[in-house]
Each structure stands twice: as C-alpha cells, then as structure tokens.
Amino acid sequence: MKLVLCLLLALLPMAGLAEEASLADLFVRIRQSGFAEFRYEETRKLELASSPWQAQGYMLSAADGRLIKLQLQPKRIIMAIAGERMYYWDPEQKQRHAAPLGQAGLAAGQITVFRSILQGHAEELQPTYDFAGEKHGKHWVLRVTPKPGQSDEDAPSIEISGDEDGRKQQVLIRQADGESTEYRFMKTSAGPELEYSIRRLLLEATGD
C-alpha cells in the first residue's frame, strides 16, 4: 500500500503534461514543483477481496516532497510521506503507523523508482525499467515497466494516462502478484496557501 501511495503521489505532477509526449519532456514535467491539491477516486483489486474496493478523497503535494493522501470515503484515513518516512493514521480504529520508506519490504526497490521519478532522476532507472510514451490524438499514455531479469520480481508496472487539457489523469498500478490500484485524479487547487492544510494533516498523521 505504501508503494501504491508513493507511486501515486510521485506521478501526480503528471497533471501538467502537455502536448509533447517525449520521455525527456515527461520526466521534466513529472518533477514536483509546487503545491497542488487533487480530488481522487481509488479502485483497488485485492487478491483476498471478493470485489473491488473503492475510496475517494483528496491528495495534497508540496514542492519539498511532502505528500498527503486524505481518504474521506468509506472512512477518514490519512496517509502521508514526509522526509524519509511514511505515516498512517486511522482515527476510527485508532491505528497509527510510521515507518521509514526504506522499510518497504520487497517493494523497497519500487519506492526507489518512485523517488527517482519524483526527484527528476529517471535516468537512474534506465538500467532496470523500460519507459514508453504513446499519444493517441489528445490522449497520452506513459508506461513504466520493469525490465525482465533486471528488476526485482515484485516490481510493479505503472501506466499513467491523461488528456491534453491536463485536468484529469488516471494512474494504473499493476503489482506482480496480480493486485492492481487505479486512481482517477482531478486537480482542484494549487498555490502556497495549501501549506497550512498539508502541515495540519501531517501533524494529525504523525500524532504530534
């Protein structure tokens, strides 16, 4: 789940993708550069669930790498990344977790993928991941897939797609065990005034 959030938040800045779908352009534009808020809808297909699970809420991102996922439905949950740590707070169950991103278990390699993309160091991933960009009319798609035999066997495939106007995007993450998560985003706000919300939610998540 951490991985999913990381990947998701990392790829969020794709909202700004414009006409050209060359890889270099995509990577440059993926890089986080300011405050933004997105409304999202999430659909997860879990191996142990009988039907897809759905949720919705808001995502907030800051230029310094802080990322907040505020789930409002079916219940309020905050997940966040600050520095090198991930935080989880379920107020209903009163469950709080905090862990370094480095402790993502088998998915640690994918988190590295995420951070490399986020920080604009996608070239570091070239040895282990394939990148492919496609454009069909006003619709574009970026596929990030692990290279066979080069990546961790649990590495996920990621597909980011959107339209030219940049307001709506989809991110589909397929994990090696067959589970998948699909996000639909709509940018709702941007600007430094989001700093207050990010700080408040982060404080709630960390329990400070």
Add this chain to the structure above:
Amino acid sequence: MSFVWRKRWFLLLFPLLLAATTWQIRVETDLNAFFTATDSEDAKLLSGLLQSGELSRRYLLLVEKKEGAKSGPGGEVSALPSTPPHRTISIDEFSAKLVRQLAGLADVERVWSANEPPRNWINAIRFYAPHHAHLFSLNPQEDGRGLFDPAGLASRADTLKQALLSPQGSFVKSIAKQDPLLLSLNGFKDLQGQFERQAKLNADGGALILQSHPAALDSDAHAHLQAAIRASFDALNGANGSAFRLSMAGVPVFSVAAHSEIGRDVTLVSVVSSVAVALVFLLLFHSFSALHWVMMVQAASFVVGTLATALAFGHVHSLTLALGASLIGICTDYPIHVMVHCAKHRHSPLDAARLLWPSLVMGGLTTVIGYAALGMTGFPGFEQIAVFALASIAASLGLTRWVLPALLAHASLHTAHLPGIAAWVDFCGRHRTGLLGLFAVSVILAGLSLPQLRWMDDMQKLAVDMDMLKRQDEAVRTHFSSIEPGRFVLIQAADWQTALRRSEAAERRLKSLKQAGVLSEYHGLFPWLASQDLQAENARIYAQALTPQFQEAWRVALTKAGLSVDRLGLLPPPAAEPLDPGSVLATPVRQILSGQVIDGQNGVALSLWLGEHNPDKLIEGLTGLEGTRYFSQKDQLDHLAGQYRDRSLVMLAIGIAVMGLFIWLQQRDLRKVLLTLLPSVASVLFIFATWALMGEEVSFLHVVGLLLSVSLCVDYGIFFMDNRGQDTDITYHAIAASTLTTLASFGALGLGKTPTLPILAVSVSLGVTIGFMLCPLLIKTGGNGPASSV
C-alpha cells in the same frame, strides 16, 4: 665463567629475550578478564555477559539537530521555517541514510531505527503463520474466549480488510493466506506495543540501534568501530550542511573510554616509576654507570616476567604490566643491598653478593610467597601477576648474584649518607622501653578500632570514574525504551522443555507485575519459543473452537466485509507437529534471540529482559517459581567483590604463615621468626586501624595491597635480623634505600586514575613505610653482628 663472558652472554641474550617477548606477547586490556573469576556457573555467566552479551555489544546512537536548526513535522530541519518551505534534510531522512552507511561497516552485525523492528524480525514473524494454532496465546484458555467468540467475527473480518488496505497490507496478506484469523500476530502484539512506546520516545526518528560483532570489551575493535561510525556520520553530516550531531551510548563506549584511561595510566605509571627509581638510585649511588647496569638487570627481569606470563597464559594483561612496572622497584632492592654493602664495606660486588645471598634468597622467597598468595585470591589477573612476580624476582635474584658483579666490576660505587637513619636507630635504642610501651598501647587501641572497619560493598567504586560519559549515556537513553543491559530474569533447567515451561510461567508473572506497575516492560521469549505443553494447550483450545458453526460464522463475516471466502474461508486444523526449539533456532529467529538464549555448560539458560523495575518487588513477585531468579550483574559483581575480599583476608593470613614457616626453616628460632614478621604484621594492623578511624571503605584491593606490603616488609625484617654485614647502620641504610625505591615505584601507582592503582599505592606505601620505621624498634641489634631479640 669469567666476568667478561658473563657480561658478553648477558648483552647477547638480553636483546634476544626482548625480541622473543615482543614476538610472543599479546596484551589484553579487558578489565573484566582481569577481575572476574570464572570458577562458578554464575561467575562464568557474568563474565560471558560482560564480554559478549547481546546487550553489551549494542550501541545506542542518537542523531539530533544542532542548536539553531529548526524542526518541522517529521523532524524536518530547516533554516527558515516560514513559507515557502526551504527543503532540507530531516532527522529521520538523515538517520535513514546513516543507517544504510553504517550497515556496510565491518564489525556491524546490523543497525536499525529504534522505532521499528529490524527487517529480519518481520520476516521471522511470517515463519510462525502456519503454526498459528499452537502459538496464539500465552494464556490460551483465557484469551481463547475472546478470540473465538463468534459474535466478534464480523469485527475481525473488518479489521482484516483494513489491515490489507493499510501500509502493512503486503505483510498482512502473506500471513492471512495461512492464518486467516491472524492468530499468530496475536502472540506478537506485545512486541508491537514495545515499538509504539519507543516511537513516542523518539518522535524525530533519530534513535538508532547498532549491534556490533566484537565482544563488548574488545576495546581495540570497538575503538576502530567508533571511529568508523564517527567518520561515516561526519561525512554524511558534512554533505548536509553539518546540521546534525551524533551521541553514542552503550557498554562498548565505556569500554573504549576505560581502555584509553588505563592505557594512559600504564604509560604514566611505567614512566614515572622508572624515572623515580632511577632518580632515587642516582641520589643514593651517584653513578650513572651503576644505574645503567642495574636498570638493564631490572629490564631483563621485567622481560623475563613478561615472557613467562605470556607463555603461561597466552596473553599478558595491561594491568599486569602496570603492576609489573612497580615490581622493578622491588627487584631493585636486591642489587641495592649488594651495592650498599659493597660501597660501605669496600667489598667487591662479588663478595657482597655472596655475603648477602642467603638473605636475598629468603627476601625474594617471602616476596614470591606474598605474590603467590595474591594469585590464589581468585582473581584471574592476579594469577598472572603471581607468575610475573615469580619469574621476574627469580631472574632479578639470579642476575644480581651471578651477572651484576660482572657488570659492576669496574664501577666506582659511593653511597650517600641518608640523614636521620642512624639517628632513628639510635633513638629507638635509647628509648626502647618507652617506645615499646607506646607501641603496645597503639596495638591495643588499633585492635579496639577494628570493629569500626567499613567494607566496600559496591564494586562500581573501583571502576574508572567516567561521570561525563555516564551523563551522556543517561541523556541518550532517555530516547530509548528502557531495557536494562545488566539485570534480567534468569531461567535455568536441565532441558529445553522444562526451561520453556519455566520461562512461560515467569512471563505470566511478569505480565501481572507489569500491570501492577512493578516494571515498565519486559522482553520475553513467547511466542518466538514455546513449550510443547503450551503449544498443545493452544492447539486444543483452537481445535475445540473450530466448530462447523464457527467456520460458517467466519465465512458470513468475510462475505459481509467483502473478502474472499474462497481464499480465507477455510480455517485449517492445527498442524500435526508442534514447533521445537531446535528447528526454530535453525532459522533467523536464532539471531533475534541470541541475547536471550544463553550458552551454558549445564542445561539450558534463558533470560527475560527487563525494563525499569523495582528489584525487591520483582524478586518477591517471582517467588516460588522453580529454576527462575532475578539476576543482576551489579549484585553479582558486588557478591564477587565480597568473595574476593574474604579470600584476600584468608590469603593474607596464609601468606604471613607461610613466610613465617620459611623463615623458621632458615632460623630455627620461633622468637626470631615472630620478630622478623612483627614489623610487617604491626604495620598491617595500624593501617587497618587508620582506615577504620578515617571511615575509609576497605575493598579486596586494599587487602591485596597490604598483602604485598607484608611480603616486602618481611624482607626488611629478614635483612635487619640477619644483619650479614655485621653493621646495623649499613644494613638499615640498605633497607632505607630499598624502601625509597619501593615508595618511588609504588608511589607512582598513585598517579593513576583507575581507582585500583591509587588504592594499591596507598596500601603498599603505608605498609612499607610503617614496617621500615618499626624494624629498629622491634628488632634489637647490638650495633654489629646478627640482631637479637627485643
């Protein structure tokens, strides 16, 4: 052999001996190895724990921001807290990088953030999923009612789903596939609580734990490791604006500091002792040539002692070398006696050596007896010193008798007249009756004051004073959960199953005591290890609960929660075979429990680690549990100190008796034997009385110091009684010279910061001084000829 050839052989063999010693010697700096005996199971356990115990090899590292740097959520360090945020590295981000760097250092077993269990723990927990039916509770009868209540299944299914959606989803999924009710995690829930408490203490994420490979008291290895840790930190910190600072705590930090302190002491004592003896020698004889040859003789004796110790024990302790350096002063006595007689009587060195040889041998023998008694007090380190003394005294005597005359053949010796020596002998002769009366009264008063003597019962008072380090240690530990390295509950049994049953009973008590506030936390062994009885009880309760109705209720709950009945609906029956300790410890769990499963020669020993606790209430709470007891390293050390002290007193008495026996064999006169011993015994009595009146706490080291002083003082009695030069003034001058060199060498020990050294310095210096002063009072001489009795 001619003098020329004796000299040549000596000059040829000495460098060879020195080379052989340098090649052979391995210096040990472990203070524990010096002082801790291993002659009982507890002492062995204590010694092992101090040297290589899991917690003793552990570093606590604390990364903090420097003053002036501001911290935001998640410990983010920023020079400018106002918006727009200035992205700088946070404490936890820095710590995570540091962890990765430190993990690559040689001698690092593993390193992890104190807030999370190490990765191998998470992997190890997965190992228990198929065995959930055997391990879900320490109290299965009691917990089973809640765990297998059909009314709670809907909530359990919801919780499972949330867990699958949480950040721990992949971990939970791997468990749930084999253990749908997550029963195996129930056994580990206390573990989670420990890390949650830790996380509250370390909100910034800067608390790290580093487990090292080397034994705690392997100071050289730890000095290198600490330097490497510092270097890694400094490099990383430099690359991040030097915004952080690092503090270290743990037993190895103290070990390295103590090693460094002792190293300085050894150098200081050796240098000052040698220089002081040389100066005293020059003052007495005004001859650089004689000094040069005598120093070579003593150096050769020192080398022989070192080589003999290295051959006998395989290594030489640094404290042996420090105390051995003081032996130089004692061994110098023999050449000094020869040279004083030589100078005063205008004898040749050979004639003087022949004349004094019987007294020298007897003096050397009594000194060796004193050191042998020291070796039998039970301290491993003092066994070394006894061997060292035996070899070096024998070498010094032999060289004085056969080589020194050759070396001094052409030396011109003049001896200084020491002021007051003749006057004191004369004063004692003239006022003997009055002084003896005063002496008798003093003896009575001293005897009466002995009951006031206070014994030191805290061995910590003998440790190197490291207040600053202790304060730093305390400050660092406030950021960590409080498992104490030195106190735990020890479980012992002849076999594994009994030990585990006892451990489980103890854990149940500890749980109750924790609820009662007697202890803050504990680290038990369940469910990492569980007895077959407990596993069978768990399996029985589980099988009993697994009715068709229960299974159906679970499937309904899964359906309601939107979880797959196909994948999670089948609750498997208990595995046929329970887990046995052997197979568990063949997995990475061994590493997790390495500090709690103690290697013992007799049966199985397990330890349950304790947080802050009230020892008395804890001991009371554990009453009645067979094979279970509270173990405190400090109490054990203090107990050992008491044992050592009693042995030292016994050995002091035995040492004096054996010396008396050897003197009797030479003199065949009981009265002379008693008179020879009287100055040294009386000095011991007076020193004990002085300590009693001053309120000084007396340890085994004080007694050991007195034992040494007796062995030296008896020499004075022997020389004074024998008076082989037929001249009391010359004999007492020779004894005075010996006393001065002994004071110079042992006095140098007083400069050491290691408390053991000043204690020995005071004990020996006082002992020899009083013994020296009492000789002419208690042993009556006629001016020339052997002494007569009082």
